[in-house]
Amino acid sequence: MSTRARVAKDPSTHLEALQEDEAPPSYPASQQEKSKLDIPQRLERRLARLNTSDNLFKRWAVEGISWTVSAISMGAIIAILVYIKDQRLSKWPLGLTAITVLSKLAAATLIIPTSEAIGQLKWNWFHGTSKEMFDFEIFDKASRGPWGSVMLLLRTKGRSLAALGAILTLLMLAIDTFFQQVVDLPERWILQGPSSITRVVWYQPRLTNLYRAGVNMVQDDQDLLPITQQFFYDNGTHPIASGNGSRADVPTSCPTSNCTWPPYQTLGICSACEDVSSILTHACLASTIDWTANLTGTGTESTYPNGTMCGYFINATSDHLVFMSGYNTDSNVLYAGEALLMRALPLVTNPDKRPLFGGSIHFKNIRNPISDFIIVSAPGGPESVYRNETPVAKECVVSWCVKTLKSSYFWGSYEEEVIDTFLNTTALGAPFPWVTSLYESPELHGTDITYLENVTIDVSSLHYGTSNESHSHVISLFDDFLPSFTTVANTSAEQLTRFRFYSAKNFRRILDVNPWLPPNNITHHMERLATAMTNVIRSSTSSNKEVFGDAYGIEVYVKVQWAWLAFPLALLLLSAIFLVATMVKSARDRGEVGVWKTSAMPTLIYSLPKDLQGTFSSNTSTWTTAGRAGAQKTRIKLLPSKGWRVSGHQSAPTTPVLRTNQAPPAWI
Numbered sequence: 001m002s003t004r005a006r007v008a009k010d011p012s013t014h015l016e017a018l019q020e021d022e023a024p025p026s027y028p029a030s031q032q033e034k035s036k037l038d039i040p041q042r043l044e045r046r047l048a049r050l051n052t053s054d055n056l057f058k059r060w061a062v063e064g065i066s067w068t069v070s071a072i073s074m075g076a077i078i079a080i081l082v083y084i085k086d087q088r089l090s091k092w093p094l095g096l097t098a099i100t101v102l103s104k105l106a107a108a109t110l111i112i113p114t115s116e117a118i119g120q121l122k123w124n125w126f127h128g129t130s131k132e133m134f135d136f137e138i139f140d141k142a143s144r145g146p147w148g149s150v151m152l153l154l155r156t157k158g159r160s161l162a163a164l165g166a167i168l169t170l171l172m173l174a175i176d177t178f179f180q181q182v183v184d185l186p187e188r189w190i191l192q193g194p195s196s197i198t199r200v201v202w203y204q205p206r207l208t209n210l211y212r213a214g215v216n217m218v219q220d221d222q223d224l225l226p227i228t229q230q231f232f233y234d235n236g237t238h239p240i241a242s243g244n245g246s247r248a249d250v251p252t253s254c255p256t257s258n259c260t261w262p263p264y265q266t267l268g269i270c271s272a273c274e275d276v277s278s279i280l281t282h283a284c285l286a287s288t289i290d291w292t293a294n295l296t297g298t299g300t301e302s303t304y305p306n307g308t309m310c311g312y313f314i315n316a317t318s319d320h321l322v323f324m325s326g327y328n329t330d331s332n333v334l335y336a337g338e339a340l341l342m343r344a345l346p347l348v349t350n351p352d353k354r355p356l357f358g359g360s361i362h363f364k365n366i367r368n369p370i371s372d373f374i375i376v377s378a379p380g381g382p383e384s385v386y387r388n389e390t391p392v393a394k395e396c397v398v399s400w401c402v403k404t405l406k407s408s409y410f411w412g413s414y415e416e417e418v419i420d421t422f423l424n425t426t427a428l429g430a431p432f433p434w435v436t437s438l439y440e441s442p443e444l445h446g447t448d449i450t451y452l453e454n455v456t457i458d459v460s461s462l463h464y465g466t467s468n469e470s471h472s473h474v475i476s477l478f479d480d481f482l483p484s485f486t487t488v489a490n491t492s493a494e495q496l497t498r499f500r501f502y503s504a505k506n507f508r509r510i511l512d513v514n515p516w517l518p519p520n521n522i523t524h525h526m527e528r529l530a531t532a533m534t535n536v537i538r539s540s541t542s543s544n545k546e547v548f549g550d551a552y553g554i555e556v557y558v559k560v561q562w563a564w565l566a567f568p569l570a571l572l573l574l575s576a577i578f579l580v581a582t583m584v585k586s587a588r589d590r591g592e593v594g595v596w597k598t599s600a601m602p603t604l605i606y607s608l609p610k611d612l613q614g615t616f617s618s619n620t621s622t623w624t625t626a627g628r629a630g631a632q633k634t635r636i637k638l639l640p641s642k643g644w645r646v647s648g649h650q651s652a653p654t655t656p657v658l659r660t661n662q663a664p665p666a667w668i
Helices: 011-022 028-051 061-084 095-125 134-142 146-156 161-182 225-233 381-386 468-479 522-538 562-588 601-605 610-616 625-633
Strands: 187-200 210-212 215-217 258-260 264-275 280-288 306-314 322-328 339-346 369-377 392-410 413-422 434-440 445-451 455-459 462-466 484-488 496-499 507-509 544-556 636-639 643-646
Touching: 061 095, 061 161, 061 562, 095 161, 095 562, 134 146, 146 161, 161 562, 187 258, 187 392, 187 522, 225 468, 225 496, 225 522, 264 462, 264 522, 280 322, 322 369, 322 381, 339 381, 369 468, 392 455, 392 462, 392 522, 445 468, 462 468
Parallel strands: 187 264
Antiparallel strands: 187 544, 210 215, 258 392, 258 544, 264 392, 280 306, 306 322, 322 339, 339 369, 339 484, 369 392, 392 413, 434 445, 455 462, 484 496, 496 507, 636 643
């Protein structure tokens, strides 16, 4: 029978092998890393001297210096705020940067004494009565961040000095927000220079004489012509959109985005309209038909046919009746059933310049009007004419005036407000200003027209107005449209507008938009026409003058909200109280607890073998300078199943289990 034996190793040999395999490298083997640690080790040695000092203030010198730096930073912030308060940001652009840097420095240095004090109170917490081991974890986390501070508050229920430190740690999370709210940067409009806008006192456009057969002809004002044409035969001009409004239609100079001008006066054009439906009479009468679309103009009146008309007349009971709205009732004629939708009748005839109704009905007091006319229009198209519905009847006047304006220009949008208007109302009793006579020559037949007086409006010792010649050129613009009418052959036919009656030829238009027919507002249309004409007059380079105003630019100012500094200053004061209280408490317990603060070395030292603890701490409560020097030369290694291993140390923290040299069961 054979036998098998199992030989056990010697226990001492096993322990030596274990120590040899698991011990960290010795001090000489780690000399290559020494240079990397020299700087932090030197700094740590200096801090150690302070922590082991018998002087209370030296032991807490670093924390005191940190708190002082935070206080100085806040003081510097206050000094900067006093300097830049209510000043332009451009005065010191780096001021806000300096405040930001100082606020970060103040917050960072303020957390140091609070954290270190909580760390020191951790050791004091375990002095005296026994505490739960988990409290060590809570205190350690509280000295490093807000979550641990929350746990510490819950653990101590706010009845410990450490709870004040936890509260401060949590409140310091918001300190940057309060620093940011101290400075507000409102924008203010600051005067940066002059601005200008144009006005006109005396309108004198540049016109060259136009001759025909050696005779000086009346011309239209070439600047106003395109504007008035758009209002006579279309919906007029519209401001050009700019920003949230419209741009200026007059020359302006605004070097910034915000310009204002004091109220100023300028020569302009005004309009007014009054209802005259009372002068209309409905009737069916036989008279000369002077309103059909195929009629010719001045000088051919003798060829106009007679016929019967039903509708609305002016002077229906006189020999000088005027048909204003209605339709023809004749049959077997080209114009049978033709309807008159709109008729514009000047109260000074064209071209012979005879006054009707004394030249005006409601505006007899206005001197030197540009045009005064009656316009009658059907309210509902051709159908309303055949139904004999009452038409809309207005008397409108366009005249020279002096406008008091208030203008502003903001972010590309021009606004203008008419504060007041002044007209020359001395027409009553004044002689009729027109003189006309027939002009006959082999080459030319016409009417010699002369306007006898200049237009003058005296306001504030200034003479506003224009010359009689310029006035005639402006009146000539309206002679193109007045008189005129719009007719339709039947309800389904196109509407034809007959105009330019000063010529013997037939001029007709088909209008895309007829601004004189309802539902268009004639009064508003005339106001827009007057405004557009005023803008053209003010744009005349030969007549306008500049009005100077103010140009404002945006400047960023510094507004200091001092109340927001209360929070950082309160934290500064409370942290000082907390630090002093911790210093006093640690001074009382120093002989038994020592000043470890947030150091992890006590935890490590007390886990080492008993014979090594004295190497680092003389009385287990003081982190000695010699102990720190020894720690720099001692190499340790953590083994999860066996704890710390110290280089060059032969004892093991765990007791080895020695096996006997005994065969297992079932072995022979």
